[in-house]
Amino acid sequence: MDDARITAAELMALARDEVPIAGQLGIVVEAVEPGAVIARVPYRDDFVRPGGTIAGPVMMALADFVMWGVVLSLVGPVHLAVTTSLNINFMRRPLPGDLLAHGSILKLGKRLAVGEVSVYCGEEEDLVAHVTCTYALPPPRRTDEPGI
Amino acid sequence: MDDARITAAELMALARDEVPIAGQLGIVVEAVEPGAVIARVPYRDDFVRPGGTIAGPVMMALADFVMWGVVLSLVGPVHLAVTTSLNINFMRRPLPGDLLAHGSILKLGKRLAVGEVSVYCGEEEDLVAHVTCTYALPPPRRTDEPGI
Amino acid sequence: MDDARITAAELMALARDEVPIAGQLGIVVEAVEPGAVIARVPYRDDFVRPGGTIAGPVMMALADFVMWGVVLSLVGPVHLAVTTSLNINFMRRPLPGDLLAHGSILKLGKRLAVGEVSVYCGEEEDLVAHVTCTYALPPPRRTDEPGI
Amino acid sequence: MDDARITAAELMALARDEVPIAGQLGIVVEAVEPGAVIARVPYRDDFVRPGGTIAGPVMMALADFVMWGVVLSLVGPVHLAVTTSLNINFMRRPLPGDLLAHGSILKLGKRLAVGEVSVYCGEEEDLVAHVTCTYALPPPRRTDEPGI
Numbered sequence: 001m002d003d004a005r006i007t008a009a010e011l012m013a014l015a016r017d018e019v020p021i022a023g024q025l026g027i028v029v030e031a032v033e034p035g036a037v038i039a040r041v042p043y044r045d046d047f048v049r050p051g052g053t054i055a056g057p058v059m060m061a062l063a064d065f066v067m068w069g070v071v072l073s074l075v076g077p078v079h080l081a082v083t084t085s086l087n088i089n090f091m092r093r094p095l096p097g098d099l100l101a102h103g104s105i106l107k108l109g110k111r112l113a114v115g116e117v118s119v120y121c122g123e124e125e126d127l128v129a130h131v132t133c134t135y136a137l138p139p140p141r142r143t144d145e146p147g148i
Numbered sequence: 149m150d151d152a153r154i155t156a157a158e159l160m161a162l163a164r165d166e167v168p169i170a171g172q173l174g175i176v177v178e179a180v181e182p183g184a185v186i187a188r189v190p191y192r193d194d195f196v197r198p199g200g201t202i203a204g205p206v207m208m209a210l211a212d213f214v215m216w217g218v219v220l221s222l223v224g225p226v227h228l229a230v231t232t233s234l235n236i237n238f239m240r241r242p243l244p245g246d247l248l249a250h251g252s253i254l255k256l257g258k259r260l261a262v263g264e265v266s267v268y269c270g271e272e273e274d275l276v277a278h279v280t281c282t283y284a285l286p287p288p289r290r291t292d293e294p295g296i
Numbered sequence: 297m298d299d300a301r302i303t304a305a306e307l308m309a310l311a312r313d314e315v316p317i318a319g320q321l322g323i324v325v326e327a328v329e330p331g332a333v334i335a336r337v338p339y340r341d342d343f344v345r346p347g348g349t350i351a352g353p354v355m356m357a358l359a360d361f362v363m364w365g366v367v368l369s370l371v372g373p374v375h376l377a378v379t380t381s382l383n384i385n386f387m388r389r390p391l392p393g394d395l396l397a398h399g400s401i402l403k404l405g406k407r408l409a410v411g412e413v414s415v416y417c418g419e420e421e422d423l424v425a426h427v428t429c430t431y432a433l434p435p436p437r438r439t440d441e442p443g444i
Numbered sequence: 445m446d447d448a449r450i451t452a453a454e455l456m457a458l459a460r461d462e463v464p465i466a467g468q469l470g471i472v473v474e475a476v477e478p479g480a481v482i483a484r485v486p487y488r489d490d491f492v493r494p495g496g497t498i499a500g501p502v503m504m505a506l507a508d509f510v511m512w513g514v515v516l517s518l519v520g521p522v523h524l525a526v527t528t529s530l531n532i533n534f535m536r537r538p539l540p541g542d543l544l545a546h547g548s549i550l551k552l553g554k555r556l557a558v559g560e561v562s563v564y565c566g567e568e569e570d571l572v573a574h575v576t577c578t579y580a581l582p583p584p585r586r587t588d589e590p591g592i
Contacts, residue, residue: 020194021203046168050227055169056212060234061205083204084408085381085430087235087531089558089576091551106574107535111407112380112432114533114574116560130550130558132533132576134381136408232556233529233578235383237410237428239403254426255387259555260528260580262385262426264412278402278410280385280428282529284556316490317499342464346523351465353505356530360500375494382504383531 005076035105037069053093063131066103080138097122153224183253185217201241211279214251228286242269301372331401333365349389359413359427362399376434390417449520479549481513497537507575510547524582538565
């Protein structure tokens with residue numbers, strides 16, 4: 001298997017430096033392989049919503065970020081890759097605790113990439129949400145442009 | 149038409165006091181009618197992602213919040229209403245500017261509520277994202293429990 | 297407003313001649329405007345599933361066809377337009393009766409078209425399902441190829 | 445592991461006798477385990493749509509049926525289980541050939557069941573579509589009602 005086109009450290013740096021809204025969640029990238037990314041969001045009190053569970057948008061932001069990492073692991077740091085659709089099903093109300101997301105590629109096409117992300121919560125790592133996500137890829141030549 | 153079961157001011161207070169992750173976005177509720185909510189997220193630099201567009205999670209968080217408001221406008225401030233699924237299609241890359249979301253109910257059932265949210269951006273209010281979202285409603289009697 | 301790039305009669309002929317699985321449903325195209333299509337599926341006993349309601353796949357096939365018509369109404373009879381994703385929420389169990397679908401475009405881009413379809417049932421035309429659907433469009437030059 | 449609450453033969457009989465639109469596709473159930481179903485649709489010329497690929501609705505009907513089987517494998521032949529939402533991403537244009545679907549449960553709750561279905565095509569069994577699907581489960585007591 002080829003190496004991933006981006007490392008965990010590079011992906012985490014991108015999150016912190018260039019995607020503030022993701023960086024603000026304190027995402028920790030735990031592993032990157034070609035077509036697969038694992039990331040964690042350490043628990044914070046301000047993630048909780050009425051009912052005592054972690055807010056859905058935290059899980060959506062984590063899943064979207066992980067899928068972005070999955071794409072970058074295959075095509076390199078192409079900043080212009082953008083989400084075109086995301087579908088999330090919430091399985092359980094996540095109790096306060098770390099969120100762990102496992103993302104993997106389903107199909108890498110020329111123009112679209114499709115992947116899925118499973119989000120787990122707590123020490124027992126219950127599945128709390130499942131996401132499918134589609135990214136649009138920029139035309140190949142753009143990756144050769146200066147500064148990208 | 150009946151009045152909404154929650155006012156714009158009450159919904160905004162809920163966002164700020166009890167859903168920190170939504171409150172942190174600075175959401176402003178502009179209108180609440182029974183089964184319909186309009187809300188705005190004033191632009192902030194930290195919403196921008198690589199490519200110079202507003203990050204998808206900001207739009208997802210806004211849409212999820214607006215749909216929550218749509219549900220509360222019909223059933224009152226039932227804290228236990230939770231998102232069960234959300235599907236978002238991104239139409240255009242939103243240029244830096246305010247986000248405006250219009251949410252409306254498609255079906256209010258006994259156990260599930262389904263609605264849609266259109267997200268617009270900028271002065272010309274281009275449609276940048278479209279969301280369908282399902283909320284699970286708690287059994288009716290729970291709304292009578294103390295403290296809820 | 298420009299005229300639609302395909303007529304109701306042309307769209308219905310396409311369904312019957314070239315998309316057998318859609319034609320087998322007996323779809324009747326009632327109206328075509330640029331970016332909007334209305335179609336009906338007259339009731340048949342073999343659409344019913346356990347519980348006495350119309351089977352979900354009938355509604356999905358109708359919605360997918362209507363969205364295809366919406367795309368063709370804007371770009372002409374481009375056979376290579378294909379569905380890339382479809383999301384459906386079922387609102388009510390449709391009692392035996394005709395199905396009526398209203399489709400409209402949300403965004404026509406260069407490579408992707410996004411639209412929504414509402415499916416109604418029976419004399420009171422209750423909303424029974426809501427669909428969002430994305431089509432991939434072939435590169436423009438292909439529409440000039442012989443035979444397409 | 446417990447046995448499945450329905451056998452492959454029982455599921456196939458249900459499709460043929462009680463869900464005509466699914467039975468008409470000629471679905472063959474290949475395996476049923478608790479929370480997992482494999483089914484095949486042998487190729488037929490009338491599944492093809494313009495462009496020479498198998499029509500999306502065939503894949504949607506297959507996936508919906510397989511997910512229904514996944515639910516029945518866990519809760520028994522509960523006729524009133526109905527789809528509440530379905531999301532499908534199409535990966536490749538399936539060339540003419542058999543369709544094979546693998547469905548599995550993601551979460552079985554009291555009121556909702558969520559699962560995913562992967563659809564493969566041809567001798568090389570390329571992944572052509574990925575589906576997530578939610579079923580609403582009837583209240584438990586109804587399964588004891590006469591005739592159900």
